[in-house]
Amino acid sequence: MTAHYGFQSTMIAKPGLGDQLVELLLTGLEEGSPGATEHCLVFLVSRSLSNPDVAHVTEGWTTEEDHHRVFAGPAAQAMVAQFADLLAEEPTYTDYTPVNGKARF
Template identity: 70%
Template sequence: MIATYGFNATLTARPAMGDRLVELLLTGLNEGSPGASEHCLVYLVSRSASDPDVVHVTEGWTSEGEHHRLFAGEAARALVARIDPLLAKEPEYTDYVPVRGKAAF
């Protein structure tokens, strides 16, 4: 499969909540969660090197429609509801069209 839709999200946690934010974001890879879907080809959680409360998420999807469909589901809504109280401000998003790359974890 090829990723045709993707984005980067920057999330800023409340002070000293970066660890908890990372933990919750990584549950997005658990069975039944959006990141575990065959349509999610990239789900990378990273931290800022200079601020442990700034977390970046990079996602690549087979289509924008599949992303929206999965994020309208109960699992994604529940995850967002658990993440929102940890945030100091609204997430910032940059969308993109993946071209080519590599991921090995």
């Protein structure tokens, strides 16, 4: 499959809550979660080296419609609801069209 839609999000946790934010983001890879669906081809969680309360998420999806459909579901909405207690401000998003790349973990 090829990713035709993607985005990157930067999230800033309240001071000292960066570890909890990253843990929550990583639950997105668990069975039944958004990142585990066949339509999510890239789900990468990263941290800032200079500020442990800053996390970045890079996602690649088969289509924008698949992304929106999956995130409208109950599992994704339950995860998103948990961000409110952890975030210091609204996340920033940059959408893009993937061209090519590589990932090994």
